[in-house]
Amino acid sequence: MCIPLPANKKVAMPEKLKLNSIPMNKQPPEVRRRNPYEVAQGYTYEQAVEEAKRCIQCKKPACIQGCPVDIDIPSFVKALAEGDLPQAAKIIYGTNTLPAICGRVCPQETQCQENCTLGKKGDPVFIGRLERFVADWARENPEESGIFKIALPKPTGKKVAIIGSGPAGLTCASDLAKAGHKVVIYEALHLAGGVAVYGIPEFRLPKKIVQAEIDYLVNVLGVELKRNQVVGRSATLDELLADGYHSIFLGIGAGAPMFLNIPGENSNMVYSANEFLVRLNLMKAYLFPAYDTPVKVGKRVAVVGAGNVAMDAARWAVRMGADEVYIVYRRTEAEMPARIEEVENAREEGVIFKVLTLPVRVIPSAHGSVEAIECVQMELGEPDESGRRRPIVKPGSEFCMEIDTLIPALGTQPNPLVPRQTPDLKTTSRGTVVADEKGKTTKEKVWAGGDIVTGAATVISAMGAGRRAATDIDARLKNHS
Amino acid sequence: MNRILVKKELAPKIKLIEFENRDIASKAKPGQFVVIQMGEKGERFPLTISGIDPGKGMVRVIFNEVGKSSKRLGALAEGEEIGNVAGPLGNPAEIEKFGTVLCFGGGVMTGPMAYEAAAFKKAGNRVITVIGARNKELLILKDEMNALSDKLYVSTDDGSEGYKGLDFLRDILEGEKVDRVIGMSVATATLRTLCELTRPYGVKTIVSLTPIMLDGTGMCGVCRVVVGGQTKFACVDGPEFDGHLVDWDLLESRKRVYSHEERVSTLLDEQVGKDCASRFQQTRK
Numbered sequence: 057m058c059i060p061l062p063a064n065k066k067v068a069m070p071e072k073l074k075l076n077s078i079p080m081n082k083q084p085p086e087v088r089r090r091n092p093y094e095v096a097q098g099y100t101y102e103q104a105v106e107e108a109k110r111c112i113q114c115k116k117p118a119c120i121q122g123c124p125v126d127i128d129i130p131s132f133v134k135a136l137a138e139g140d141l142p143q144a145a146k147i148i149y150g151t152n153t154l155p156a157i158c159g160r161v162c163p164q165e166t167q168c169q170e171n172c173t174l175g176k177k178g179d180p181v182f183i184g185r186l187e188r189f190v191a192d193w194a195r196e197n198p199e200e201s202g203i204f205k206i207a208l209p210k211p212t213g214k215k216v217a218i219i220g221s222g223p224a225g226l227t228c229a230s231d232l233a234k235a236g237h238k239v240v241i242y243e244a245l246h247l248a249g250g251v252a253v254y255g256i257p258e259f260r261l262p263k264k265i266v267q268a269e270i271d272y273l274v275n276v277l278g279v280e281l282k283r284n285q286v287v288g289r290s291a292t293l294d295e296l297l298a299d300g301y302h303s304i305f306l307g308i309g310a311g312a313p314m315f316l317n318i319p320g321e322n323s324n325m326v327y328s329a330n331e332f333l334v335r336l337n338l339m340k341a342y343l344f345p346a347y348d349t350p351v352k353v354g355k356r357v358a359v360v361g362a363g364n365v366a367m368d369a370a371r372w373a374v375r376m377g378a379d380e381v382y383i384v385y386r387r388t389e390a391e392m393p394a395r396i397e398e399v400e401n402a403r404e405e406g407v408i409f410k411v412l413t414l415p416v417r418v419i420p421s422a423h424g425s426v427e428a429i430e431c432v433q434m435e436l437g438e439p440d441e442s443g444r445r446r447p448i449v450k451p452g453s454e455f456c457m458e459i460d461t462l463i464p465a466l467g468t469q470p471n472p473l474v475p476r477q478t479p480d481l482k483t484t485s486r487g488t489v490v491a492d493e494k495g496k497t498t499k500e501k502v503w504a505g506g507d508i509v510t511g512a513a514t515v516i517s518a519m520g521a522g523r524r525a526a527t528d529i530d531a532r533l534k535n536h537s
Numbered sequence: 538m539n540r541i542l543v544k545k546e547l548a549p550k551i552k553l554i555e556f557e558n559r560d561i562a563s564k565a566k567p568g569q570f571v572v573i574q575m576g577e578k579g580e581r582f583p584l585t586i587s588g589i590d591p592g593k594g595m596v597r598v599i600f601n602e603v604g605k606s607s608k609r610l611g612a613l614a615e616g617e618e619i620g621n622v623a624g625p626l627g628n629p630a631e632i633e634k635f636g637t638v639l640c641f642g643g644g645v646m647t648g649p650m651a652y653e654a655a656a657f658k659k660a661g662n663r664v665i666t667v668i669g670a671r672n673k674e675l676l677i678l679k680d681e682m683n684a685l686s687d688k689l690y691v692s693t694d695d696g697s698e699g700y701k702g703l704d705f706l707r708d709i710l711e712g713e714k715v716d717r718v719i720g721m722s723v724a725t726a727t728l729r730t731l732c733e734l735t736r737p738y739g740v741k742t743i744v745s746l747t748p749i750m751l752d753g754t755g756m757c758g759v760c761r762v763v764v765g766g767q768t769k770f771a772c773v774d775g776p777e778f779d780g781h782l783v784d785w786d787l788l789e790s791r792k793r794v795y796s797h798e799e800r801v802s803t804l805l806d807e808q809v810g811k812d813c814a815s816r817f818q819q820t821r822k
């Protein structure tokens with residue numbers, strides 16, 4: 057895609073409210089069910105400008121309050137409506153270092169777009185799609201967009217270690233590098249990007265986009281990336297500090313899988329969602345045997361849970377040729393934590409939703425592979441502490457589902473590796489690291505942010521945490537010169 | 538990084554590689570492993586560390602050439618680089634002065650056992666070593682093991698050298714007080730036999746387990762094993778566990794999941810010698 061820059065026409069703002077948004081092109085369900093390519097294909101230039109023109113440029117823009125990194129939404133949308141892509145890009149990149157990722161995976165419907173004034177009468181402005189459009193344009197037209205031309209300040213002589221290369225770590229690294237500090241990222245895996253590379257599927261977030269962001273950090277901002285470094289095993293935080301780092305930022309995410317803890321769960325063909333997604337996304341098992349890592353998917357697959365992780369696993373199972381793919385969830389659709397758009401996509405692709413259902417036992421075959429799951433029916437009772445109605449078991453409602461692949465997708469918890477090796481780092485009973493609103497932990501010179509502090513959350517909230525920590529680290533480093 | 542310094546063939550299809558990685562060499566302890574990936578399309582596979590030289594920044598691994606990945610590693614020449622190596626991973630072995638320690642190294646795992654046995658010796662233990670293999674051609678590191686142990690026994694499955702099978706261990710356990718047994722082998726059945734042999738004597742028997750692994754850092758759970766009724770991730774909670782508490786049936790069953798795919802991968806690698814078209818490339822627009 058290479059869009060010529062139109063002459064800078066001034067566009068008049070619409071007189072009448074346009075209540076209907078411009079639909080985005082998607083691969084039709086019957087096609088995308090069998091390929092790994094991106095489902096949502098983005099706006100064309102004309103569509104993006106049309107959609108941008110719907111924005112009424114509110115005096116008090118409510119949309120900004122919904123964005124965790126406070127992007128100046130009306131201004132970038134206005135620039136886009138006027139066809140001034142470089143200006144739109146400049147505004148976005150001013151506050152968001154990973155817009156091509158956020159524009160695709162942010163839960164916009166509960167963030168920026170939820171608050172949009174137009175949403176009260178019709179469709180909100182589809183801010184995420186516009187952000188994605190501008191970011192893709194900027195990446196594909198680096199010369200014109202100019203956002204990658206950046207003058208780095210004089211080196212400060214301070215060194216910061218960033219542990220983990222997910223959205224939190226990347227954002228913190230980028231801000232600190234722009235402030236002139238020497239930044240070194242330590243990543244456990246052989247590829248950087250965190251959940252954006254190993255968790256979120258290609259069909260929602262093409263990996264080349266994540267790679268482009270990392271290349272920018274390394275090639276333009278001069279951040280050093282050390283891969284295959286499992287901190288805690290390879291070096292402890294104290295060893296890094298003794299090695300001359302002035303500060304450390306921990307962005308190690310919450311990558312350890314959770315299981316149902318029911319009998320038979322260690323049978324073969326029971327995958328944690330993480331294993332399933334790591335095989336497919338990080339190791340590209342969908343290209344086996346051209347890639348060496350295999351993944352086995354049966355004909356009848358049950359995914360337990362209804363978050364983004366569950367939708368991703370279910371949709372990959374469809375793409376890998378399963379005949380029937382179920383989402384098994386103990387509450388109802390109204391309580392599903394996944395993005396609405398992704399639930400819709402999953403349904404269109406043929407995923408079957410079995411709600412108010414809870415597996416209680418895995419029944420293995422003589423060969424040790426899952427053959428069926430025993431489930432119970434649930435009903436909703438009084439609201440619990442999360443405000444959602446608590447599911448309770450209907451007595452005598454046991455039934456069996458014949459399946460050959462089971463994927464518990466119940467969420468993730470912090471990997472205890474680093475906390476175990478760092479006794480003076482305070483953690484909560486859930487295993488998350490304790491940090492104040494600026495990300496400062498109880499350990500001297502150590503900050504933390506993202507999923508390791510909040511538990512599994514979102515890309516944009518992890519980025520926000522990385523940014524706040526970077527600001528605080530920078531301030532301390534400058535004061536203690 | 539990860540440049541191969543020394544490569545040797547110790548026995549048919551058993552290779553020793555010493556490569557340069559200062560980070561790993563300065564941190565590794567006996568019992569830990571590395572995860573290797575050969576090229577960006579390669580799978581991540583674990584090898585136990587068989588020794589280090591922190592001064593030279595050297596890490597030693599000894600491995601069987603069994604499938605695609607290990608054959609590719611074995612095909613590299615001295616001076617070439619291995620690609621991605623992460624480590625050290627897993628918990629270090631518990632090395633203490635126990636008294637008399639019996640160290641069993643089966644097949645290639647004689648390599649890491651030699652490293653661990655030396656540490657037991659250094660900690661002041663009397664060290665009895667047993668090296669085992671299918672037949673005498675496949676016995677490795679006999680001299681090295683002999684030099685570090687107070688007593689060395691050799692066992693082969695076919696009796697072509699030393700004792701036939703492991704039953705003779707009963708005589709050792711009857712004859713003297715052994716305070717701890719350590720077993721390493723990629724053949725799960727052998728470790729299981731070892732544990733069944735020592736069980737009646739009540740000797741604590743620690744085994745290094747080799748379930749299927751993917752990341753080796755605790756994020757996928759494919760390496761889960763059941764020990765004492767509890768599910769553990771071998772890569773972060775192990776790889777060494779109390780062998781008398783291991784659910785061996787489960788481990789054996791879980792290790793077989795991908796045998797078909799492994800065969801496909803190996804055969805294609807041998808016969809086609811290059812990447813073959815994937816199912817998705819056919820549907821590409």
Ligand SMILES: Cc1cc2nc3c(=O)[nH]c(=O)nc-3n(C[C@H](O)[C@H](O)[C@H](O)COP(=O)(O)OP(=O)(O)OC[C@H]3O[C@@H](n4cnc5c(N)ncnc54)[C@H](O)[C@@H]3O)c2cc1C
Pocket residue numbers: 161162163219220221222223224225242243244245248249250251252255256257285286287288307308309310311333364365368395471473474505506507508512513514515516518
């Ligand atoms: C399948 C899936 C789908 C999701 N979908 C969405 C979505 O649609 N929208 C959304 O907003 N959010 C989504 N999320 C959540 C979002 O991806 C996370 O909240 C976000 O990535 C957290 O960022 P982070 O930087 O804190 O950690 P991560 O992205 O988890 O990155 C942590 C990094 O640290 C590395 N690391 C861990 N331990 C060590 C160590 N000891 N040494 C060195 N490195 C280490 C890890 O390998 C990893 O690369 C999804 C999550 C998953 C799993």
Ligand SMILES: Cc1cc2nc3c(=O)[nH]c(=O)nc-3n(C[C@H](O)[C@H](O)[C@H](O)COP(=O)(O)OP(=O)(O)OC[C@H]3O[C@@H](n4cnc5c(N)ncnc54)[C@H](O)[C@@H]3O)c2cc1C
Pocket residue numbers: 570582583584585586598599600601602603604605606607608645646649723724746747748749750776792796799800802803
């Ligand atoms: C913690 C750990 C430490 C290990 N240390 C060593 C070591 O020091 N030296 C060594 O030679 N091997 C070791 N292994 C086994 C080694 O990782 C496998 O042999 C390797 O993955 C084979 O890869 P491949 O592609 O060459 O063969 P594949 O094509 O994957 O497999 C070929 C054959 O090897 C068998 N195999 C595959 N994985 C394993 C495994 N995990 N355990 C036993 N057999 C397996 C398969 O069943 C098959 O018959 C270790 C495994 C683990 C989990």
Ligand code: SF4
Pocket residue numbers: 122123124125126127129152158159162164167168169183184187516
């Ligand atoms: S970063 Fe996310 S919340 Fe903010 S404007 Fe973009 S899509 Fe909306």
Ligand code: SF4
Pocket residue numbers: 110111112113114117118119120129130133171172173174181183
């Ligand atoms: S709230 Fe909606 S209409 Fe108002 S400025 Fe924001 S995007 Fe535009």
Ligand code: FES
Pocket residue numbers: 749750751752753754755756757758759760761770771772773
């Ligand atoms: S190998 Fe993935 S958790 Fe152990």
